[in-house]
Amino acid sequence: MKIEKENSIFSFSKTNTPVAKVKPKEKICIETKDALSDEIRSENQSFDSINWEKVNPATGPIFIEGAKEGDVLEVNIENIKITRDYGVMLTGKDMGALGDSFERSFIKIVPIKENKAFLYDYEIPLKPMIGVIGTAPKEGNIPCGTPGEHGGNMDCNIIGEGTTVYLPVNVEGALFALGDLHAAMGDGEVCVTGVEIPAEVFVSFNIIKDKNWKLPMVKTEKNIYSLASKPSLDEASITATKNMVHFLSQEYKLSKEKAIFLLSATGNLQICQVVDPLKTVRMELSLEFLK
């Protein structure tokens, strides 16, 4: 099944109408627009031409059959295919870490070929990742540009091919969506974008019952991560740490002091992004310690 990019939402909400129903283990292809709704084609394009109401589209929502409130939705990112020969970056006045020192704004077109992104004369190896990935919250509308406990715009560098993402099921069917792909992005996303691209994302789902985890979480071949998005990095770092301690307590019966000593000696507190309405931090722990 392929879900086309014209099926998009700009906020996560239980009131969104599902565009597809998918069974657990079914492999599907989700086509996405870039974070600017594919509307930027030139570095000379006026910033005023950008429709800010249409940034961060996420394709969906997808109804996952059998997903009930309180379950954990496991999302397996099997493959990501970039579907355009260039990416787009933006920065400038009031945007990102240098926002206070720019007088104007800048668009950068980043050609993509031979498995690299060509930013000026820099050849950047592609490492495609998903910026927005989430489920509907229990109540309200959360803009796709905002991260939170439902996932959303976490801009987590780690969410790429081979990654498993764990999200909460807050409403029947979960109402999953994703978008905002990046051909490459450094931790922090400091200019306010990654190398923004449209893509096809191949995923499958599982439903996990009876787990009391503080979500979102992410797993790769080597590591497990707890993620937290809060108004400040300081708050996010404390919450991400506490969420991992909670997970270790739930799944491995670790006492709080044993868990925090392990994380202090070997866990890595890492920044996902510092430029969205909430900031996102992840705590990384090697799966070596969870055998």
Add this chain to the structure above:
Amino acid sequence: MKIEKENSIFSFSKTNTPVAKVKPKEKICIETKDALSDEIRSENQSFDSINWEKVNPATGPIFIEGAKEGDVLEVNIENIKITRDYGVMLTGKDMGALGDSFERSFIKIVPIKENKAFLYDYEIPLKPMIGVIGTAPKEGNIPCGTPGEHGGNMDCNIIGEGTTVYLPVNVEGALFALGDLHAAMGDGEVCVTGVEIPAEVFVSFNIIKDKNWKLPMVKTEKNIYSLASKPSLDEASITATKNMVHFLSQEYKLSKEKAIFLLSATGNLQICQVVDPLKTVRMELSLEFLK
């Protein structure tokens, strides 16, 4: 030359009397006490027995011959030898990320053997690093437990064997000191300590003239880092990014927008620690892009 650990300071200041004079390129051994002044030997030791006035000793200060105000001090960390068969960790009430959820405090003795630290039943590979490394500020006393533009307690995981650290020379001779070694520490140091150890650190110095860099900076075989310590991670992340942009402008003539696009696509904003009086963030950039 060996500088023994009895020669220690508890704050960086131009009023400290040098304990040695060292020439550029001279290899020296700096012996250090652990961050608790080697006073903890048992998990049953009372927390009240800890002399908080004697935490974070740094061995020195060392007068570097030829270092003048305005120079950059290059410190090459050649080798680190752990000199005790156990490390110490602390956490508890009002300490670290879980400080608000502990009723009491905990000491953990961490045996070290066969190139591993044994924390409970976890076998943690040793990765020795330097927590406190700095020079005297131009004015005032900065406690060794506090990081800043002079270096100090940055608790930066990257500062280990083979690393080069760049620090400001604020007073004649620089008055360099280091201490607070960790056998292993995750980024964040979330419990409030790493695996605290005494050590011998083998270093040599160079003096770099006529550079306008915002310091501290760090270089490894693969990457270069700008570091910033601020009251919040949010402020530290902005400053670390701006400091790298400044460096790229000074050394490689990059425009601000070119530098920030490069950092957003490939640079990694990373957490050093979240538990000292100021919090420390580093911006990592691959040396691949600086050829």
